[in-house]
Amino acid sequence: MHIDTIAVQALRDHEHGAVVPPIHLASTFELDPATEDGAYAYQRGSNPTRAQLETVIAALEGARHGFAFASGMAATGAAFSLLAGGDEVILSASVYGGTYRFVDKVFPGRGVTGRFVTDLGDLTDADFTEHTRMVFVETPANPTLRITDLRRIVDLAHSHGALVVVDNTFMTPVLQRPLALGADVVVQSATKYLAGHSDLLAGTVTTDDDELAETFALAQKALGGVLSPFDSYRLIQDIKTxxxxxxxxxxxxxxxxxxxxxxxxxxxxxxxxxxxxxxxxxxxxxxxxxxxxxxxxxxxxxxxxxxxxxxxxxxxxxxxxxxxxxxxxxxxxxxxxxxxxxxxxxxxxxxxxxxxxxxxxxxxxxxxxxxxxxxxx
The missing domain is CATH 3.90.1150.10 (Aspartate Aminotransferase, domain 1)
Incomplete structure (x- = not known):
C-alpha cells in the first residue's frame, strides 16, 4: 500500500463504523475485580487514542512497534534510555541543538559518554571501542544537510555490537525509511512535518525489535513523557495530509x-x-x-x-x-x-x-x- 493511502486509511473504528475514530480522554479505566485485567488501566501506561496513533506511526514506518511521546526530545530521551553507565554514543558534530544539550548536560550525570565526529562518513572500525553502544545519526544533518550512508553505518555499528538510532525528522517516512535500511530505532520530532501546523509538541519512536520495544514501553510508563489523548487525536488527523x-x-x-x-x-x-x-x-x-x-x-x-x-x-x-x-x-x-x-x-x-x-x-x-x-x- 502506498504511504499516501496508509496516512489516511491506517486506522478505522470498525466497532462503531465511525470514519474518524473517537477520542478517549479517560485517565483511568475500570478493571475486572476477579482478575484485575483490562485492555487499559491508567493513561500513562496506555490509552486507546494514543494506541490508535501508535498504530498509525508504525504503519507509516512499516515498523512492528510505534510509540508516541510528549515531544521530540522526549522521544530522543527514550532512545538514550537504552544506555547505561559506561556506554558511549557516537554522533555527528552537526546534530540538533537539543540533542547536543542532552549529551552535554544529561549524559555526564548518567555516566554515559557522547563523542562527536565531524563526518560520520569517515567512521572506521578503529573508531569503535568496547564501550560504544550506539551511533546516533541525522541524515540530512541539521542544519548543514550533510548526508550519512545509513547502510554503511548500520553494517559498521552492528559488527561492533552497537545500535543505530536515526533521527528522521527532516525526511519523515514519506521520503526515507531507515528501518528498512537496517537501523534499529527511528525517532522523530512529530512537532514538525507529522503535525505540520506549529501548534502541538509530539515525538515518535519506531522499531522492529521486540526487546527494544519493551524498553520504550517502560520508558513511557516509568518516565511519564507521554502524548495526551487530545494531541494524539489531533496528530492522527494531521498525518492524513x-x-x-x-x-x-x-x-x-x-x-x-x-x-x-x-x-x-x-x-x-x-x-x-x-x-x-x-x-x-x-x-x-x-x-x-x-x-x-x-x-x-x-x-x-x-x-x-x-x-x-x-x-x-x-x-x-x-x-x-x-x-x-x-x-x-x-x-x-x-x-x-x-x-x-x-x-x-x-x-x-x-x-x-x-x-x-x-x-x-x-x-x-x-x-x-x-x-x-x-x-x-
Missing part, C-alpha cells in the same frame, strides 16, 4: 534553492547532496527526495538583520515542517547550546540561515526573498 503537504513543500523548496543559488546576493546554498556529488548520489540511493529545508548564507556586505526584518512571509522563528514558512539563525537559536568551537567544527557559521519552506505559493515566497535581499544591500 502529511504526504500532500510535504509534496508541495518539497517542490517549492527545490525551486527556491535553485533561485537562491543563482542570486548574486547569496554566498552559498546548502541542500541534501550539495556538499559533494558522492553525497548527492548517496542521498538519492536512500531517500526519495531532498525534503523542504534549505540553508544559505548572504553575500558578504549584506545586512542580515535588515534582510530578516524585510521578510513578509517566513517568520523568524525556530522549528520547521509547518504549513507556514519559517526562517532561523541556527547559531543563536536552534544550536545555541553548542559552544562556538563545536559549532565551527560542525560547519554552523554565525551567518548561516535555515529556511523551512511552507505551502504558500512559491512565486510569493521567491518575490519576498528577492525584496528582502534588495533591502539588505
Amino acid at each position: 502529511l504526504p500532500l503537504r510535504l509534496e508541495r513543500q518539497q517542490a517549492s523548496a527545490v525551486e527556491i534553492a535553485a533561485h537562491l543559488a543563482a542570486h548574486e546576493d547569496v554566498a552559498r546554498v546548502l541542500t541534501p547532496g550539495s556538499f559533494s556529488e558522492a553525497e548527492a548520489v548517496l542521498h538519492a540511493s536512500q531517500a526519495s527526495g531532498p525534503g523542504a529545508v534549505i540553508s544559505f548564507e548572504l553575500a558578504e556586505g549584506l545586512d542580515r538583520v535588515a534582510f530578516l526584518r524585510a521578510l513578509r512571509f517566513p517568520a523568524y522563528a525556530v522549528s520547521l515542517g509547518g504549513v507556514e514558512s519559517l526562517i532561523c539563525r541556527p547559531a543563536t537559536m536552534t544550536h545555541e547550546a553548542m559552544t562556538p568551537e563545536d559549532r565551527a567544527a560542525a560547519g554552523i557559521g554565525d551567518e548561516l540561515l535555515r529556511l523551512s519552506v511552507g505551502i504558500e505559493a512559491v512565486a510569493d515566497l521567491v518575490a519576498d526573498l528577492d525584496q528582502a535581499l534588495a533591502a539588505a544591500r
Whole structure:
C-alpha cells in the first residue's frame, strides 16, 4: 500500500463504523475485580487514542512497534534510555541543538559518554571501542544537510555490537525509511512535518525489535513523557495530509534553492547532496527526495538583520515542517547550546540561515526573498 493511502486509511473504528475514530480522554479505566485485567488501566501506561496513533506511526514506518511521546526530545530521551553507565554514543558534530544539550548536560550525570565526529562518513572500525553502544545519526544533518550512508553505518555499528538510532525528522517516512535500511530505532520530532501546523509538541519512536520495544514501553510508563489523548487525536488527523503537504513543500523548496543559488546576493546554498556529488548520489540511493529545508548564507556586505526584518512571509522563528514558512539563525537559536568551537567544527557559521519552506505559493515566497535581499544591500 502506498504511504499516501496508509496516512489516511491506517486506522478505522470498525466497532462503531465511525470514519474518524473517537477520542478517549479517560485517565483511568475500570478493571475486572476477579482478575484485575483490562485492555487499559491508567493513561500513562496506555490509552486507546494514543494506541490508535501508535498504530498509525508504525504503519507509516512499516515498523512492528510505534510509540508516541510528549515531544521530540522526549522521544530522543527514550532512545538514550537504552544506555547505561559506561556506554558511549557516537554522533555527528552537526546534530540538533537539543540533542547536543542532552549529551552535554544529561549524559555526564548518567555516566554515559557522547563523542562527536565531524563526518560520520569517515567512521572506521578503529573508531569503535568496547564501550560504544550506539551511533546516533541525522541524515540530512541539521542544519548543514550533510548526508550519512545509513547502510554503511548500520553494517559498521552492528559488527561492533552497537545500535543505530536515526533521527528522521527532516525526511519523515514519506521520503526515507531507515528501518528498512537496517537501523534499529527511528525517532522523530512529530512537532514538525507529522503535525505540520506549529501548534502541538509530539515525538515518535519506531522499531522492529521486540526487546527494544519493551524498553520504550517502560520508558513511557516509568518516565511519564507521554502524548495526551487530545494531541494524539489531533496528530492522527494531521498525518492524513502529511504526504500532500510535504509534496508541495518539497517542490517549492527545490525551486527556491535553485533561485537562491543563482542570486548574486547569496554566498552559498546548502541542500541534501550539495556538499559533494558522492553525497548527492548517496542521498538519492536512500531517500526519495531532498525534503523542504534549505540553508544559505548572504553575500558578504549584506545586512542580515535588515534582510530578516524585510521578510513578509517566513517568520523568524525556530522549528520547521509547518504549513507556514519559517526562517532561523541556527547559531543563536536552534544550536545555541553548542559552544562556538563545536559549532565551527560542525560547519554552523554565525551567518548561516535555515529556511523551512511552507505551502504558500512559491512565486510569493521567491518575490519576498528577492525584496528582502534588495533591502539588505
